[in-house]
Amino acid sequence: MSDAVLVIGGGIAGIQASLDLADMGKHVYLVEKSPSIGGRMAQLDKTFPTNDCSICILAPKMADCYDHSNTTILTYSEVKEITGSAGDFTVTVLKKARYVDAKKCTGCGECTEKCPAKAPDLFNMGLGTRKAAYLYFLQAVPRVALIDQEYCIRMTKGLTKDGKPRCGVCKDVCQAGAIDFDQQDEEITLNVGAIIIATGFDPYDPTSLTEYGYRRYKNVVTAMEYERLICASGPTGGHLKRLSADDRDPKTIAFIQCVGSRDLHHNKYCASVCCMHSTKEAILANEHDPEIHSYIFYIDIRASGKGFQDYVARAKKEYNVTYIRSRVAEIAQDAGENPVIWYEDTNSRQVKSMTVDLVVLATCMVPRTDAVGLAAITHTALDEYKFFQTSPLAPVDTTIPGIFACGYCQGPMDIPESVAQASAAAARAAEIVS
Numbered sequence: 001m002s003d004a005v006l007v008i009g010g011g012i013a014g015i016q017a018s019l020d021l022a023d024m025g026k027h028v029y030l031v032e033k034s035p036s037i038g039g040r041m042a043q044l045d046k047t048f049p050t051n052d053c054s055i056c057i058l059a060p061k062m063a064d065c066y067d068h069s070n071t072t073i074l075t076y077s078e079v080k081e082i083t084g085s086a087g088d089f090t091v092t093v094l095k096k097a098r099y100v101d102a103k104k105c106t107g108c109g110e111c112t113e114k115c116p117a118k119a120p121d122l123f124n125m126g127l128g129t130r131k132a133a134y135l136y137f138l139q140a141v142p143r144v145a146l147i148d149q150e151y152c153i154r155m156t157k158g159l160t161k162d163g164k165p166r167c168g169v170c171k172d173v174c175q176a177g178a179i180d181f182d183q184q185d186e187e188i189t190l191n192v193g194a195i196i197i198a199t200g201f202d203p204y205d206p207t208s209l210t211e212y213g214y215r216r217y218k219n220v221v222t223a224m225e226y227e228r229l230i231c232a233s234g235p236t237g238g239h240l241k242r243l244s245a246d247d248r249d250p251k252t253i254a255f256i257q258c259v260g261s262r263d264l265h266h267n268k269y270c271a272s273v274c275c276m277h278s279t280k281e282a283i284l285a286n287e288h289d290p291e292i293h294s295y296i297f298y299i300d301i302r303a304s305g306k307g308f309q310d311y312v313a314r315a316k317k318e319y320n321v322t323y324i325r326s327r328v329a330e331i332a333q334d335a336g337e338n339p340v341i342w343y344e345d346t347n348s349r350q351v352k353s354m355t356v357d358l359v360v361l362a363t364c365m366v367p368r369t370d371a372v373g374l375a376a377i378t379h380t381a382l383d384e385y386k387f388f389q390t391s392p393l394a395p396v397d398t399t400i401p402g403i404f405a406c407g408y409c410q411g412p413m414d415i416p417e418s419v420a421q422a423s424a425a426a427a428r429a430a431e432i433v434s
């Protein structure tokens, strides 16, 4: 028997569950796949309906979670195997090599500054590049650099004719002596009494929905890309501009709802947060530049949370946002690289078109691609969309006793709901390990 708990996934749901359990005096092992905890919330600019700065409210929780005496945070790590049952699970975790000694790294950024190799910046949704020696993002927790072996010159290019490494700049400039090219992946065995899955979502890739022109037209972006574009720590330093070569500031923006969701050919379900995040993004556009007019093309507006309907009313009244009840059929492009939206106005039942400076696609959110693998490892069932299966009267219980699921990995939900579920999962896990 063990009184420790394993939390898989360090987004807002996993962080909250870990904090609750740690405060109850339970030891928590938090396993996070990426190099930092924070999840999708760390990528958002602001949060609806309060427009709080997302990282400003998340960062203190990340730090509390990392610094808590009852938590062990394993980042850049994945669960490989689980055996046993409620009260007594044995878990094998693979901790991947960072090629940086976490105990020595001060997060000063010197290695990143001097590293000559560039790689796509996945935290910024591939908009722009980062270095091969990098910090996952500015407020990363832990604040420890890592080296991307796929792009590192030393690791990919081999030795020179006289047997010397082709690069080693990061090692030369690191005053803490933290760079360690000999570091190996490590396997760690944990014994826990309960498990909480909190692996969240991935944005749905709209490339296959060719009618929207994504990737064909530079000025058609996804909502996740837009969040990074308006964020002060994003690739443009928060300067909202078009991605076409003219670099122009947009004055008209169209937000298209239900891209790949509520769609029989893609994902049948409603992703639940898009009406509100598009409203937020339109409000923020107008806060950046009061001359911006936004148009939200929607099927119906789902504003059922606390304060949500008022938020929509304020967007219309105070922030130049027009809601158009419609079905978008196609997005074309004119000679000036301006997106042209062809749509049916479902109020007047007329086919119309509108030319705008920028289009933002509110794409569906889908379970992480490795949800199937994790379900196999944990022996838990998934529902028809591959979200972890739960039941109405036990909303955080999976199909396996002692294993719980919270946040977006078990169904579409916003941040407050994910936090509430995380606390529920923590309470259920605590019952088992107490």
Ligand SMILES: Cc1cc2nc3c(=O)[nH]c(=O)nc-3n(C[C@H](O)[C@H](O)[C@H](O)COP(=O)(O)OP(=O)(O)OC[C@H]3O[C@@H](n4cnc5c(N)ncnc54)[C@H](O)[C@@H]3O)c2cc1C
Binding pocket: 008, 009, 010, 011, 012, 013, 014, 031, 032, 033, 034, 037, 038, 039, 040, 041, 044, 046, 047, 048, 049, 077, 078, 079, 198, 199, 200, 201, 202, 203, 223, 224, 227, 273, 277, 280, 365, 368, 370, 374, 406, 407, 408, 409, 413, 414, 415, 416, 418
């Ligand atoms: C464009 C956009 C804007 C949004 N704006 C808002 C908003 O303003 N307000 C709001 O309330 N909600 C908003 N949301 C929704 C919000 O992002 C989610 O509700 C929230 O992120 C869910 O948190 P989570 O912890 O469940 O999942 P995530 O944030 O996805 O975190 C999951 C974590 O698990 C990790 N992970 C995944 N798989 C594994 C694995 N196998 N092993 C270990 N770790 C793993 C991931 O790396 C990640 O760190 C928005 C969503 C989008 C797409």
